Amino acid sequence: MTTANARIDVPKTAKRGEIIDIKTLVAHHMETGFRRTHLGAPIPRDIITTFVCLYNSVEVFRAELHPSISANPYIQFSTVAVESGTLEFRWSGDNGFTAVQTTSINVS
């Protein structure tokens, strides 16, 4: 299991029903699997394949990533602030890669 540098930007507070903007960035080289070394040996694929956002343990957003996604995948999306609680972000991919970030949100 790899630990990773993952960053998230989520507002700390929100009004109930407000659509909040979420920005996520995770450090990962996203090796495509289509490149070769100068000796011609193929470089095996090593990418993040799945990103999930859980809002109080309920999945609200999921992304399936492919080699076409740039290194250090950046994903920006939105969700409705329904209740106070925690937002959990999970990235997983090749070679057992996982990264988790959590944050709390106060909904009034």
Added chain:
Amino acid sequence: MRSRRNFLAAASGLAAAMMAPVARAQMMRTPLNNMPEAIRKVVGNATVRAGKVRLNMPPLVENGHLVPLKVSVDSPMTEKDHVKAIHVFTERNPMPEMVTVRLGPRAGLAQITTRVRMADTQNVVAIAELSDGTFWSDSAHLIVTLAACLEELA
């Protein structure tokens, strides 16, 4: 006596002649991948209509390693009428699939932004899958000067 107009015409002709090898180089494109098949795998026999979706990408890309991609779909995002998924495909990257996101009424807005690689000058297609089972799409044409994916490691 040579007029300015004649000179300009000659100069542009010369420029065109110099561009010709460049044009030939651009003919050496990366091959088309099987994008239509990848799209068919997602949409099945449903027809994909143009509209509702807006795919925002820069028309001219200097660095194919990091290209902003934004997809937004006109949808009220309610329980009855929402976007279930957004699929993005490319024509000339080694694989046609770029990204698939799954969302629902709790997203509030059907809008995502990410950054992608572009291996060549090509079209990108975004397809939205709605809760009523219809598919809508938008496409963008990008000119890429520095390609991603295909270079060798030093």
